[in-house]
Amino acid sequence: IAPTSSFGLLRQPREVLYGAGQRAALAPMVLALGNQVVLVTDERMAGDPFFNDVVVALRRRGARVTVFDQVTPDLPVGDVDAAVAHVRSSEASDPEVVVGIGGGSCIDLAKVLALVLRHGGSPRDYYGEFAVPGPTIPVVAVPTTAGTGSEVTPVAVLSDPEAVMKVGISSPYLIPHTAVIDPVLTGSCPSGLSAASGADALSHLVESFTAIRHEPTSELYQERVFVGKGALTDAYARYGLELVGRSLRTCVHTGGEGPHRDDMAMAALCGGFALGTAGTAVAHAFQYPIGALTHTAHGVGVGCLLPYAMAFNAEARPEETSEIGRLLGAGENVTPQGAVRAVADLLSDIGIPATLADLGVTYDQLDEIAENGLRARRLVQNNPVPLGAVEARELVELAFTGK
Numbered sequence: 001i002a003p004t005s006s007f008g009l010l011r012q013p014r015e016v017l018y019g020a021g022q023r024a025a026l027a028p029m030v031l032a033l034g035n036q037v038v039l040v041t042d043e044r045m046a047g048d049p050f051f052n053d054v055v056v057a058l059r060r061r062g063a064r065v066t067v068f069d070q071v072t073p074d075l076p077v078g079d080v081d082a083a084v085a086h087v088r089s090s091e092a093s094d095p096e097v098v099v100g101i102g103g104g105s106c107i108d109l110a111k112v113l114a115l116v117l118r119h120g121g122s123p124r125d126y127y128g129e130f131a132v133p134g135p136t137i138p139v140v141a142v143p144t145t146a147g148t149g150s151e152v153t154p155v156a157v158l159s160d161p162e163a164v165m166k167v168g169i170s171s172p173y174l175i176p177h178t179a180v181i182d183p184v185l186t187g188s189c190p191s192g193l194s195a196a197s198g199a200d201a202l203s204h205l206v207e208s209f210t211a212i213r214h215e216p217t218s219e220l221y222q223e224r225v226f227v228g229k230g231a232l233t234d235a236y237a238r239y240g241l242e243l244v245g246r247s248l249r250t251c252v253h254t255g256g257e258g259p260h261r262d263d264m265a266m267a268a269l270c271g272g273f274a275l276g277t278a279g280t281a282v283a284h285a286f287q288y289p290i291g292a293l294t295h296t297a298h299g300v301g302v303g304c305l306l307p308y309a310m311a312f313n314a315e316a317r318p319e320e321t322s323e324i325g326r327l328l329g330a331g332e333n334v335t336p337q338g339a340v341r342a343v344a345d346l347l348s349d350i351g352i353p354a355t356l357a358d359l360g361v362t363y364d365q366l367d368e369i370a371e372n373g374l375r376a377r378r379l380v381q382n383n384p385v386p387l388g389a390v391e392a393r394e395l396v397e398l399a400f401t402g403k
């Protein structure tokens with residue numbers, strides 16, 4: 001039978017470990033992939049006893065280990081260049097495995113480093129969707145925030161001073177080989193970081209649940225992968241949304257370790273699975289120029305835009321929008337408008353700014369944001385309601401004024 005859909009059913013790592021204590025399995029998992037190891041992290045994690053334990057465990061078992069611990073948030077492309085130069089002059093100059101430990105920025109750097117070390121050139125050669133020529137060095141991803149889902153996604157996001165927006169590299173070859181998700185590692189996230197990364201996870205779940213690519217698209221698709229109502233990724237989105245409804249507020253307002261961290265680590269994972277196949281849409285598209293202009297944390301920007309994007313899309317996705325509200329705990333009979341309000345309330349409760357003006361955007365930047373957001377074509381085309389220049393400008397204006 002000739003395939004009738006070009007969209008994969010599900011893209012995922014070879015192995016995903018999840019649960020409190022799984023960090024103890026990291027060293028053996030890494031050594032199973034090779035003896036020359038690069039560990040990518042930031043200064044905070046490099047000073048954490050867990051990180052030191054990993055280095056000691058790897059070296060004790062004979063591994064050659066290089067540490068790059070200079071990752072900065074939002075991953076400037078210069079960090080990748082620095083990491084490549086560092087590894088090439090180190091004791092593991094020809095690594096067999098690259099391990100990213102930290103937030104999305106550390107994991108994304110591990111992915112791009114593994115790509116550039118294997119295929120040469122610079123990160124800029126691989127921007128976009130079709131430029132990665134083949135498998136990279138295997139990556140093991142260990143998230144310490146609960147948000148990006150990067151531990152399982154085919155994407156890496158960078159900021160490039162030469163570009164007006166954040167830039168992405170997207171390819172199934174970027175999916176980590178192994179993800180080790182230990183929610184205990186997120187227990188140290190302060191309230192603001194829990195909110196930003198939680199809003200990011202929520203945005204992944206909502207956008208993938210309403211995206212064009214969440215629709216079963218062909219007979220073959222319906223026959224083979226129709227699971228209840230909607231695509232298989234919907235099952236991940238539904239589960240993730242329930243967990244967000246149950247535990248995001250607690251992560252932000254109570255913090256520390258506990259079952260709420262287990263929930264949000266799982267929600268972020270579900271968001272990663274869902275977005276890795278169904279993709280995200282317009283809230284992410286407009287965050288690209290906003291992030292570049294304001295240097296707002298990624299999750300804060302997408303979270304701010306999310307209710308406006310949902311309201312814009314509600315007419316095309318009334319059932320899904322209501323279901324999002326139900327899953328978040330807004331009641332059985334919630335309307336699409338009520339569901340948008342429930343999402344806005346949740347985001348407000350965790351301190352996400354309500355408007356682009358609150359993020360520091362100025363009115364004279366709106367044209368530029370609308371124009372550049374549309375250039376994220378992969379995301380805009382995945383939005384359930386088509387957007388042209390007029391609609392984009394209107395949406396950005398609404399998000400600016402909050403009306």
Ligand code: NAD
Pocket residue numbers: 042044045072073074075102103104105106108144145147148149150153154155156157158166185186187188189190193196197200298299
């Ligand atoms: P981050 O990696 O940028 O880290 C932000 C800050 O949090 C850093 O200072 C870091 O040291 C700190 N931090 C991380 N874990 C901590 C912990 N447990 N305790 C205390 N502090 C901690 O934050 P992020 O939100 O995880 O990642 C954002 C990046 O990921 C952005 O560049 C975004 O564009 C990207 N992203 C990637 C994908 C993907 O699929 N690849 C998806 C969404 C977002």
